[in-house]
Amino acid sequence: MEKLKVTLKKVLRPDSVRKLKQYQGQLSLAWLRALSRSALMRRIHYAFFSDAFDREARAVIGGHLQHEENQSGAESVNYFLRRAIHRIEKGLIMQPRRDVFAVDYITQTVDSYRDSLVGTVDRDEVSWAHDVLKTYFETTGNHPVISAARTAFQQLESPYSCASSLRHPETERVPFSAYMHTPPVDFESFTALCMRRRSVRWYQDRPVPREVIDNAVAMAVQSPSACNRQPYKFMIFDDAESVAQVSELPMGVAGFSHNFPAMIAVVGRLRAYPHVRDRHVIYIDGALAAMSFMFALETQGVASCSINWPDIPEREDAATKLLRLDADERIVMFISVGYAAEEGLVPYSQKLSLEEARVYSSLGTSGE
Ligand SMILES: Cc1cc2nc3c(=O)[nH]c(=O)nc-3n(C[C@H](O)[C@H](O)[C@H](O)COP(=O)(O)O)c2cc1C
Numbered sequence: 383m384e385k386l387k388v389t390l391k392k393v394l395r396p397d398s399v400r401k402l403k404q405y406q407g408q409l410s411l412a413w414l415r416a417l418s419r420s421a422l423m424r425r426i427h428y429a430f431f432s433d434a435f436d437r438e439a440r441a442v443i444g445g446h447l448q449h450e451e452n453q454s455g456a457e458s459v460n461y462f463l464r465r466a467i468h469r470i471e472k473g474l475i476m477q478p479r480r481d482v483f484a485v486d487y488i489t490q491t492v493d494s495y496r497d498s499l500v501g502t503v504d505r506d507e508v509s510w511a512h513d514v515l516k517t518y519f520e521t522t523g524n525h526p527v528i529s530a531a532r533t534a535f536q537q538l539e540s541p542y543s544c545a546s547s548l549r550h551p552e553t554e555r556v557p558f559s560a561y562m563h564t565p566p567v568d569f570e571s572f573t574a575l576c577m578r579r580r581s582v583r584w585y586q587d588r589p590v591p592r593e594v595i596d597n598a599v600a601m602a603v604q605s606p607s608a609c610n611r612q613p614y615k616f617m618i619f620d621d622a623e624s625v626a627q628v629s630e631l632p633m634g635v636a637g638f639s640h641n642f643p644a645m646i647a648v649v650g651r652l653r654a655y656p657h658v659r660d661r662h663v664i665y666i667d668g669a670l671a672a673m674s675f676m677f678a679l680e681t682q683g684v685a686s687c688s689i690n691w692p693d694i695p696e697r698e699d700a701a702t703k704l705l706r707l708d709a710d711e712r713i714v715m716f717i718s719v720g721y722a723a724e725e726g727l728v729p730y731s732q733k734l735s736l737e738e739a740r741v742y743s744s745l746g747t748s749g750e
Pocket residue numbers: 579580581582583632633634635687688689690691715729731
């Protein structure tokens with residue numbers, strides 16, 4: 383195709399080339415219109431003319447497979463158990479609380495919990511599952527399925543408990559009251575933090591202590607995530623050789639990547655889901671966590687810049703190989719991290735006005 387283009391440019395007059403380009407533009411617009419109107423045409427297009435969604439489909443299917451296989455607790459996060467425990471916690475906080483709930487998945491949940499007790503699942507995670515299941519069985523009413531699951535649960539040993547230090551140290555990991563008289567951060571402080579954070583591309587030649595990055599990751603995971611699945615990991619590269627290699631992967635860093643002290647890859651894990659419908663959640667949850675991560679860095683005096691990861695096959699292949707990603711793992715974004723250089727400038731980056739960004743909306747009948 384490229385060769386044909388070059389040859390045509392050589393043999394045709396410039397205005398003929400221009401006309402040909404116009405014709406090509408009109409043709410592709412007509413094709414787009416047809417695709418936007420017809421499901422059949424779209425299927426044909428993506429079956430025969432474009433493989434744009436192929437890698438996503440492979441990752442989603444690979445993730446679903448891993449999700450089913452990981453219920454046995456073979457991995458450090460059992461995403462099935464994580465979601466099931468979350469659903470039970472939601473049942474426990476319901477007003478009014480139903481006497482009987484979770485009947486359709488409680489048996490599978492106890493099975494998965496049992497497997498996690500002896501598997502490699504994170505111990506805090508298992509303790510949480512234990513405490514929530516214990517509360518559930520203490521408070522739910524009678525139902526043959528629940529009674530059988532209760533007996534099965536009671537026959538299991540408790541995991542050793544390690545109290546959560548941040549949330550509510552002395553208590554079990556069960557629903558609690560979040561009522562607070564005074565927020566711990568006032569709006570002025572938060573405004574100052576938001577105004578201070580800017581995408582910084584020029585850094586001091588100074589390493590960022592791992593403790594600082596660890597603090598930020600620990601806060602990143604406090605972000606909301608769909609069904610509390612936290613379907614991501616933060617891969618940290620902070621030695622010069624790795625940073626140089628990883629910085630070669632994305633496109634938007636030309637001319638300044640050589641001064642990055644550290645690079646982070648936020649990697650989404652599709653194994654968190656059994657359903658195709660949730661395939662976008664890794665990007666939503668990953669981005670929410672990334673924002674908290676960057677704010678947490680700012681509070682420690684460290685700057686950052688989000689870096690785009692467009693869906694380009696060759697780059698995806700290179701990244702998968704270099705970062706040794708599994709079939710279901712997809713990059714959400716990269717983040718460069720470092721202490722801002724004194725002499726480095728930052729684009730002004732005008733933000734949306736309040737009027738542009740917010741639309742108070744009501745579905746009530748207007749003008750009556
Ligand atoms: C998803 C995402 C991708 C980005 N990709 C790049 C990039 O590839 N290269 C770059 O220099 N900046 C990148 N940025 C930074 C944006 O340019 C920056 O956030 C925007 O201009 C607003 O500036 P501020 O972050 O300083 O407020 C990216 C930001 C986001 C959120």
